[in-house]
Amino acid sequence: MTGGGPPVPGVLAELREKAAARLDPVHWDFYEGGAGEETAAAENVLAFRRLALLPRVLRGAGQADTSVDLPGARARTPVVVAPTAFHGLAHPDGERATARAAAAAGAVLITSMASTTAVADVTASARSVREDAAVWFQLYLQPESGVTDALARRAAQAGCTALVVTVDSPVFGRRRRDDRNGFHDLPPGHATENMRGLPGAPPGGTLDIAMSPALSWDDLRRLRDGHDLPILLKGVLHPDDARLAVAEGMRGVIVSNHGGRQLDAAPAAVEALPRVADAVAGRIPVLLDGGVRTGSDVVTALALGATAVGVGRPVLWGLAAEGEDGVARVLAELRDDTAHVLTLCGARDCSGPTRDQVVARGPRA
Numbered sequence: 405m406t407g408g409g410p411p412v413p414g415v416l417a418e419l420r421e422k423a424a425a426r427l428d429p430v431h432w433d434f435y436e437g438g439a440g441e442e443t444a445a446a447e448n449v450l451a452f453r454r455l456a457l458l459p460r461v462l463r464g465a466g467q468a469d470t471s472v473d474l475p476g477a478r479a480r481t482p483v484v485v486a487p488t489a490f491h492g493l494a495h496p497d498g499e500r501a502t503a504r505a506a507a508a509a510g511a512v513l514i515t516s517m518a519s520t521t522a523v524a525d526v527t528a529s530a531r532s533v534r535e536d537a538a539v540w541f542q543l544y545l546q547p548e549s550g551v552t553d554a555l556a557r558r559a560a561q562a563g564c565t566a567l568v569v570t571v572d573s574p575v576f577g578r579r580r581r582d583d584r585n586g587f588h589d590l591p592p593g594h595a596t597e598n599m600r601g602l603p604g605a606p607p608g609g610t611l612d613i614a615m616s617p618a619l620s621w622d623d624l625r626r627l628r629d630g631h632d633l634p635i636l637l638k639g640v641l642h643p644d645d646a647r648l649a650v651a652e653g654m655r656g657v658i659v660s661n662h663g664g665r666q667l668d669a670a671p672a673a674v675e676a677l678p679r680v681a682d683a684v685a686g687r688i689p690v691l692l693d694g695g696v697r698t699g700s701d702v703v704t705a706l707a708l709g710a711t712a713v714g715v716g717r718p719v720l721w722g723l724a725a726e727g728e729d730g731v732a733r734v735l736a737e738l739r740d741d742t743a744h745v746l747t748l749c750g751a752r753d754c755s756g757p758t759r760d761q762v763v764a765r766g767p768r769a
């Protein structure tokens with residue numbers, strides 16, 4: 405995790421190690437792996453290590469406040485739970501545990517359409533801890549617009565406060581670990597519960613999640629015009645796509661290469677961030693996910709123009725290692741470390757760090 409030597413022991417490294425020991429190796433590979441040579445997955449982490457933060461001093465800023473305003477949510481931490489599939493493989497409580505931990509931490513949870521728990525049960529779990537817990541629903545536009553509509557309606561009825569449409573997946577990524585392991589289906593006893601009973605599904609059964617390279621901005625407009633929830637686009641790396649997202653009334657963009665699981669030649673998320681932030685020019689929130697492992701990573705992203713960041717694999721490590729408590733530990737560690745680094749950098753809050761405070765590290769000796 406340090407990108408040089410072995411991981412420095414800490415909460416995330418400890419939970420990762422424990423998760424690796426506990427999980428079925430096939431499921432570990434599914435969680436940990438990337439597409440192709442896994443270059444983008446590795447670079448997400450390494451690119452942060454190539455950046456340094458220049459602290460500002462004597463600003464009298466006091467202890468930093470980590471809260472942020474996001475569409476449909478005032479969050480206590482700028483660290484959002486990124487959508488990841490199949491939490492039931494990590495822990496018997498699955499997404500319910502993740503939802504309770506995120507709610508307790510005051511963190512926004514983006515729940516995946518590929519969850520092993522129905523979205524209504526995910527929001528109910530979150531709200532059992534905090535009535536105003538913010539849950540956003542992630543979906544892939546489906547080739548049948550009726551299926552997309554039914555999913556969006558379910559999310560709204562369940563009390564989700566935003567839709568996150570993932571647009572970096574016209575086809576499934578080619579993940580060699582999963583191919584080698586033959587992992588292409590959920591084991592018996594698990595199902596993609598949000599796909600149950602949708603138009604076209606067998607009675608009582610689920611529909612496969614489909615990807616389609618034929619989808620376009622027209623399909624996104626149809627979703628936008630048919631529903632009231634704000635939409636964020638996830639998987640935007642090109643500044644022109646970010647401009648289009650603003651023009652199409654999107655309420656946020658998430659700079660992401662899908663944790664390196666789609667286009668392996670994609671740049672590290674943090675490398676793509678400044679140009680997207682420039683294109684958006686403060687008109688809507690810009691979020692980032694991919695490779696965030698420390699408070700320094702969070703503050704670097706904030707300084708480069710992000711309003712908040714997402715974490716994918718670290719949440720799965722926590723969940724697999726210690727269930728709800730493990731997710732809580734991941735979120736607490738990242739929030740506390742972020743507060744610490746913000747304070748060291750002379751920032752009062754998450755909007756404090758500025759781009760001039762990020763500099764490239766020199767080549768290693």
Ligand code: FNR
Nearest residue numbers: 435486487488489516570662663694695715716717
């Ligand atoms: C993901 N990701 C993802 N994204 C999405 O939009 N829908 C999904 O269902 C999933 N599923 C998924 C499963 C697993 C196992 C992983 C690791 C990732 C991508 C995820 O939202 C996020 O972009 C990355 O995980 C961020 O990178 P890190 O934090 O894992 O480095």
